[in-house]
Amino acid sequence: MRLDFKDIGNHQTAFFALGDLANLKKLPTSALGKSIHLRNSADPKQARFAFLFNIFNGSVYGDVMGMPPWVMINCIFQNAALIGIEGPAKYIPVAMREKIDTALAEMNSDHLKDDEIVPLAEACAIKTFAPDRVHAFSLYSTTPGLGSIAKAAMLDIHRQMGARYQTGTAQYDNASLAIHTKFGALDILQPQVALHTKHDRTFIYGCEIPDEAALLSIAMGHRPMLPGELKPEAIIQFDWRELEQYQNMTQRHENGSHRYVMLPPGIDAVTKTNPIAEIKL
Structure with a gap:
């Protein structure tokens, strides 16, 4: 059985x-109109659940990018909350379950x-010094289709708490970009992040947080046209492995051209x- 938005709240999800x-x-009492099950990370009864999050995260991201437990505690539990979708393990596909x-x-x-x-x-973002801005840094789905729903729920929670803009750190070769771009075109704020573990393919992006109706539509599997979306004439197929192309983009961005x-x-x-729009300023 493949889960979708209408299943959230049913089938023990x-x-x-x-x-x-x-x-x-x-936190608000609901996300996208559905109630939220609150889990206190300090409760010993939640230890297995938190441990599984850490294992699942590592299984998806790999040894280099898997989240260390101290980051989970210091950056998520103590500064925000991990938002996601819970349900029986039987819904995890065989290959992923064997890996876990x-x-x-x-x-x-x-x-x-x-x-x-x-x-x-799950999807996670933490507040920044700008009161209307959050920074996202973790997203995974063990089950096809749930990643977009988890991110929509996370953004809706932060939207209800006053956030209007989301930044994030991602890799050019990561399949999660298919999820991130469902929420709008990503303004590339920093084409290259020299200090990152994967500095050769990492960038920082920004995106307006869609309103509640758009978030709900995305969670239900639709693709709404979001305000401010571009229909540019100049679109390049960017390949981070092509060093000259990468350097040109970085230099032009830094020069402000x-x-x-x-x-x-x-x-x-x-x-x-x-697919990246190149806009001359």
């Missing part, structure tokens, strides 16, 4: 928020049980290139 109790008390069970075995931990409630998908905007679908599944 729900939106969840995992974090420090003080943060949970400040292998990671659990390496940690001398119990394998997943079919009826065990687990974090099927051009603006670059990543357009949907974000990444070509075959060539791994990115």
Whole structure:
């Protein structure tokens, strides 16, 4: 069975928020019109659930990019909350479940049980010094289709709390760009991030947070036309592996002569290139 938005709240699935109790008390009571299951990260009963998030994150991102537990605690639980979709492990596809069970075995931990409630998908953002801005830094889905719903729920929660703009850190070759660009074209704020672990392919983007109706539409699998979307004439197929092209974009951005905007679908599944509007200023 493939889950979609209408299933959230049924089949033992729900939106969840995992974090420090003080943060949970400040959250709205619902996301996209559906209730949120609050999970106190300090409660020993939540230890397995939090541990599974960390394992799932590592299984999706790999050893280099998997989130260390101290980042999970310091940056998410104590500063915001992990937002996602929980449900029985039986919904995780076989290949992903085998990968997760292998990671659990390496940690001398119990394998997943079919009826065990687990974090099927998550999205996380934390507030910045700008009161209307949040920065997203984690997104995964163990089950096809849930990543967009998790991000829509996360953005709706932050929107209800006053956020209107979202920045994020991503990689040009990451399949999650197909999700990020569903929420609008991505203004490339920093084409290259020299200090990042994957500095050769990482960029920072910005995007207006859609209104509630648009977020709900995206969560339901539709593609609404969002305000301010571009229909540019000059679109390049950007390839971060082409050093000269990458350097040219970075230099033009730094010189202020051009603006670059990543357009949907974000990444070509075959060539791994990115449709980017090159706008001369």
